[in-house]
Structures are given as C-alpha cells and as structure tokens.
Amino acid sequence: MGKPPINMDLFRTKSIAQMREAAANSGMAKTLGALDLVLLGIGCVIGTGIFVLTGVAAAKYAGPAVTFSFILSGLACALAGLAYAEFASIVPASGSAYTYTYASLGEFIAFIVGWNLILEYTVTASAVASGWSGYVTGLLLSAGLDVSHALTHVPADGGIINLPAIFITLLLTFFLIRGTQESSKLNRILVLIKLAAVFIFLLLAGPHVDTANWSPYMPFGAQGIAAGAAIVFFAYIGFDAVATSAEECKRPSRDVPIGIIGSLLVCTALYVVVAAVLTGVVPYTDLNNPEPVAFALRYIGYNLGSALVGVGAIAGITTVLLVLLYAQARIFFAMSRDGMVPANVCKIHKRYHTPYIVTVAGAIFVSVIAGFAPIGLIAEMANIGTLSAFTVAALGVMVLRVTKPGLPRAFRCPAVWIIAPLAVLACVYLMLHLPMETWIRFIVWCVFGCLVYFGYSYQHSILGHQKEEPRAKRKEE
Numbered sequence: 009m010g011k012p013p014i015n016m017d018l019f020r021t022k023s024i025a026q027m028r029e030a031a032a033n034s035g036m037a038k039t040l041g042a043l044d045l046v047l048l049g050i051g052c053v054i055g056t057g058i059f060v061l062t063g064v065a066a067a068k069y070a071g072p073a074v075t076f077s078f079i080l081s082g083l084a085c086a087l088a089g090l091a092y093a094e095f096a097s098i099v100p101a102s103g104s105a106y107t108y109t110y111a112s113l114g115e116f117i118a119f120i121v122g123w124n125l126i127l128e129y130t131v132t133a134s135a136v137a138s139g140w141s142g143y144v145t146g147l148l149l150s151a152g153l154d155v156s157h158a159l160t161h162v163p164a165d166g167g168i169i170n171l172p173a174i175f176i177t178l179l180l181t182f183f184l185i186r187g188t189q190e191s192s193k194l195n196r197i198l199v200l201i202k203l204a205a206v207f208i209f210l211l212l213a214g215p216h217v218d219t220a221n222w223s224p225y226m227p228f229g230a231q232g233i234a235a236g237a238a239i240v241f242f243a244y245i246g247f248d249a250v251a252t253s254a255e256e257c258k259r260p261s262r263d264v265p266i267g268i269i270g271s272l273l274v275c276t277a278l279y280v281v282v283a284a285v286l287t288g289v290v291p292y293t294d295l296n297n298p299e300p301v302a303f304a305l306r307y308i309g310y311n312l313g314s315a316l317v318g319v320g321a322i323a324g325i326t327t328v329l330l331v332l333l334y335a336q337a338r339i340f341f342a343m344s345r346d347g348m349v350p351a352n353v354c355k356i357h358k359r360y361h362t363p364y365i366v367t368v369a370g371a372i373f374v375s376v377i378a379g380f381a382p383i384g385l386i387a388e389m390a391n392i393g394t395l396s397a398f399t400v401a402a403l404g405v406m407v408l409r410v411t412k413p414g415l416p417r418a419f420r421c422p423a424v425w426i427i428a429p430l431a432v433l434a435c436v437y438l439m440l441h442l443p444m445e446t447w448i449r450f451i452v453w454c455v456f457g458c459l460v461y462f463g464y465s466y467q468h469s470i471l472g473h474q475k476e477e478p479r480a481k482r483k484e485e
Contacts, residue, residue, distance in 0.1 A: 057243020205320020
C-alpha cells in the first residue's frame with residue numbers, strides 16, 4: 009500500500025477517551041499531590057529569573073518599572089494558566105499544550121506545539137545548566153580554590169568543555185530515572201533552601217531601600233516595560249512543567265489546576281517584591297551582572313548574607329534544571345507514544361516506572377549544548393516557543409467549549425470568552441516585542457519541524473493508522 013495522501017487529516021483530533029485510557033495505562037507511578045505540584049511549579053519558576061534575570065531586565069529594559077514587567081508577564085501566564093487548568097481537568101495526560109492541542113485543534117498544529125516545547129525545554133535547560141556552572145565556579149573561586157578555565161568554559165569562551173554543566177545535568181537525570189517521588193523529595197528540599205535565600209535577601213535588604221533609586225521610575229518608558237516583560241517571561245515558563253506531570257498525579261483533574269494557579273500566584277508575588285527591593289537598594293544601572301541579588305547584599309555590606317544567597321541561588325537553579333529535564337522527557341514521551349517521534353523510545357522502566365530512554369536522550373542533548381555551545385541569544389527562542397504554545401492552548405480551550413460543550417470539566421476557566429481571548433492578545437503582544445533575530449530562528453525551527461512531520465511523523469502517526477484501518481476494511485468489503 010502506498011503512502012496516504014496529505015489532506016485534511018492533518019487536523020485529525022485525538023479523542024479525550026483515548027487520551028484518558030493511555031494515561032491510565034501508561035505504567036507511570038501516580039505519586040504526586042497538589043502540594044507537590046505547587047512546589048514543582050515554584051521549583052521551576054523561582055530560580056534563574058529571580059537570581060539573574062531581574063537585574064538584567066532592570067538595567068537594560070525597564071529600570072525600576074521592571075516590577076510592572078513581571079506583573080505583565082505574570083498576568084499573561086495567569087490568563088494562559090486558567091486555560092491550561094481547564095484542559096488539565098479534561099485531559100489528565102502528559103504533554104501539556106501538545107496534548108491539549110491534539111484534542112482540540114488537530115495533529116499538525118499539536119506537532120508544531122510539541123516541537124516548540126521540546127526546543128523550549130532543551131535550550132532553557134542548557135542555559136540553566138550553564139548558569140549553574142557559573143555560580144558554582146564563582147563560589148569555588150571565592151573560596152580560594154583553583155578552578156580550571158579549560159574545563160569550566162565552552163570553546164567559544166576560551167575553554168575546552170563545561171564539565172560542571174554536564175555533571176549536574178547527568179546527576180539530576182539519575183534522580184529522575186530513579187523515580188518521580190524521589191525527584192519530588194529532592195525538589196522540596198531545594199525549594200525550601202532557595203525560598204529561605206529569597207527571604208534572607210528581603211529581610212536584610214528591605215530596610216536599606218532608598219526611594220531615590222526609583223527615580224526615574226520608567227527611564228525607558230512604556231515600551232521598556234513591554235520589552236522587559238517579553239524578556240522576563242523566561243522566568244515564568246516553568247509553570248507549563250506542572251501540566252506535564254498529569255499522568256503521575258493522584259487526582260490530576262483537581263491537583264494540576266491547583267498546582268498551576270498556586271505556583272503562579274506565589275511566584276509572581278515574590279518576583280514583584282524582590283524586583284522592587286532590588287531596584288530600591290541598588291541603582292538600576294548597576295544591576296547588569298550575573299548575580300544581582302547577591303551583588304545587592306555586598307553593595308550594602310552584607311558579605312555573609314551574599315554568600316548565603318549565593319548558595320540559595322545554586323539550589324534554586326538546580327531545581328529549575330531538575331524540573332526542565334523532567335518536563336522535557338514528558339513531552340518526548342507523549343509525542344513518541346503518538347508516533348510523532350520513534351515509538352521505541354516510549355518505554356517505561358520496569359522497576360522505577362519512569363520513561364528512562366527519553367529522559368536519557370533528552371539529557372544527552374542538553375549536556376552537549378551546555379558543555380560545548382555558547383547559549384547567547386538562543387535562550388530567547390524559549391520565550392517565543394512558550395508564548396506560541398500558550399496562545400494555541402488558549403485558542404484550543406475555546407474550540408472545545410464549542411465542539412464538545414458536554415465534556416465533564418472538574419475545573420472551568422471563569423469567563424472563558426473574556427479570559428481566553430485576553431490570554432491570546434497578551435501572549436501575541438509579548439511575542440511582538442521580542443527581537444527580529446528571535447523570530448527568524450523561530451520560523452526556521454518551525455520549518456524544520458514541518459519537514460520532520462511530513463517526512464516521518466505523519467506516516468507513523470498512531471492515530472493516522474487507527475483511522476486508516478477502518479477505511480481499508482470498507483474498501484475490501
């Protein structure tokens with residue numbers, strides 16, 4: 009039999025019943041509760057953004073008004089998060105926006121969403137692993153230890169290989185393979201450490217806020233706030249990882265919405281408060297450095313506090329990397345189960361009940377990029393990929409309200425015909441404020457994804473084969 013023609017089957021949708029059955033029979037252990045998911049979201053959202061990005065966004069884009077940049081980004085995420093929460097209550101399956109799009113807008117769009125999510129998690133994890141290496145190397149140098157430049161920097165920076173970045177990626181992969189519950193315990197400990205570091209900063213720096221540092225409050229104008237929001241969006245992308253955990257939740261239709269909304273509320277509040285204190289302690293022009301929070305404490309004379317915050321930052325960045333690697337593997341797992349990527353990588357470990365092959369494969373990609381390649385502006389691709397996924401998810405929840413209004417929804421997005429369109433507008437608005445180079449790379453990546461889809465995924469789609477079999481039988485009869 010020849011290959012089936014490429015037609016409107018590009019938009020074939022997977023039934024909710026199929027997804028629920030696949031999730032129930034996935035073989036993954038269901039060990040996570042609502043608190044675990046809130047901490048999972050905090051683990052991925054509070055990290056690189058609060059310890060690194062806050063200062064950069066203030067110095068280069070928004071000034072003290074970076075607080076509004078975080079509010080604007082947090083609002084966009086909250087609007088999209090409500091759509092995610094409704095989807096999660098309908099489809100308790102791994103894959104987040106990819107899975108939701110497959111159920112609402114069709115296979116081809118779902119593939120592109122999943123393709124962009126893989127890029128998002130891989131690039132972001134590589135950047136975070138490099139950031140972890142930088143913090144650890146700096147801490148060792150501060151302690152007077154001799155650290156090899158060749159073994160801690162990529163070739164573009166005058167080194168040979170970034171070994172610490174590879175080491176932490178492979179170590180966390182080991183924990184992920186051993187089991188989600190074990191990884192969750194590690195995440196809890198590290199989240200508590202980094203939240204303690206944030207509160208130490210606020211306790212020590214808060215009394216030293218000088219409101220004169222907030223003038224001018226908007227040195228780059230409203231355009232600067234919008235540009236800052238597009239950049240700091242990188243700090244929020246972790247909440248999507250909560251949705252990828254649905255198949256390992258005890259009560260996904262209840263716990264995933266709580267995890268998404270709860271972690272977003274906590275993280276937005278912390279970002280705004282830290283940004284306000286940071287720009288009130290140090291002039292925003294001095295904050296363009298890789299450790300602005302620790303720098304601020306040194307600036308006001310708290311060297312010990314700075315060291316404690318530095319340790320907390322390492323813990324924070326570690327949890328971000330842990331959750332990114334976890335989510336990356338779940339996206340791969342969901343796509344491979346559907347035939348979008350080779351199905352033989354979709355295997356669950358008999359003892360640990362985790363998708364070990366895709367976890368290892370994803371970690372290898374991250375290790376190679378983090379160990380040898382300079383990240384540079386490529387990290388901005390994570391923002392545009394995520395914003396595009398959020399946009400599609402918001403559109404998808406409206407489509408399902410029309411096409412399948414009778415579906416049981418444990419959580420319903422309030423005022424969906426207001427919230428979902430606002431989510432689309434907010435995400436598109438932020439996308440339009442990203443650099444043109446980012447758009448070019450994004451388009452190239454999507455074109456490459458189309459080649460993969462038409463060259464492999466369309467022909468190997470499990471759903472496609474299921475729909476072709478009845479047609480073939482009818483022809484024989």
